[in-house]
């Protein structure tokens with residue numbers, strides 16, 4: 703695939719009367735790792751399932767290089783959504799052995815890389831004779847990762863791939879992903895709740911909040927253009943006038959909150975005002991963390 707752009711326009715999703723995605727417009731470019739971050743129930747899985755045509759949109763369209771992906775076999779060769787398989791206890795695949803599951807994947811996925819699958823199975827010490835139902839949560843996450851990477855799909859989505867993985871396995875996953883990304887230039891969209899660890903991995907972050915894209919930005923730029931401002935309440939009040947401030951909180955006589963600015967407009971600390979760099983996780987909490995923000 704020479705070009706590479708997957709986009710959704712005016713995407714709305716309703717389950718019955720409940721609207722869970724509201725007019726989402728999103729463009730994913732080839733050759734990037736995106737982090738998809740949102741609170742429980744924000745709509746991440748729903749968005750990924752619609753982008754990969756596993757779930758119909760209520761309104762709007764999904765286009766790969768300008769062509770609708772819905773019931774489009776050619777386009778769907780380039781998109782793979784790796785769903786968790788560990789919720790599959792009651793599904794048909796739960797009785798399969800790992801090797802049988804891999805065989806099915808190899809037949810179903812048009813760009814399957816058997817050698818890569820074998821390498822990853824060894825690396826994760828997965829027992830191919832084990833039945834899916836008998837895998838631990840971490841092991842089934844590993845199997846999902848193996849299939850996602852070996853799919854070689856240009857656009858590969860992973861839904862909470864590190865759920866249940868121990869710290870060593872998570873580190874392995876991040877390194878494998880970066881290797882594969884560097885070698886292939888594929889696009890990955892990864893949803894995760896472990897934001898801190900993934901900060902260096904994502905070229906861009908997408909914050910999905912209550913079914914809307916709240917932010918889509920280059921991760922490093924976001925980190926460079928954001929800080930936690932604090933100081934005496936009246937000093938902070940005066941300082942933030944005309945600035946973009948989020949999650950402002952009062953602590954005794956002091957105030958603190960997140961401030962964002964555009965390139966070249968960086969605020970300077972004063973004697974009374976402290977500016978501290980923030981990690982992605984804190985930025986996310988400032989933007990989406992209010993009590994009434996949960997679905």
Ligand SMILES: Nc1ncnc2c1ncn2[C@@H]1O[C@H](COP(=O)(O)OP(=O)(O)OP(=O)(O)O)[C@@H](O)[C@H]1O
Pocket residue numbers: 717722740741742743744745746747748749997
């Ligand atoms: N098949 C379905 N039928 C009805 N409602 C659904 C269905 N799937 C998801 N929902 C609802 O849609 C909303 C978004 O769910 P979704 O699973 O996409 O969120 P998420 O961001 O992936 O959450 P989490 O981080 O908890 O996995 C939730 O309110 C959920 O209850």
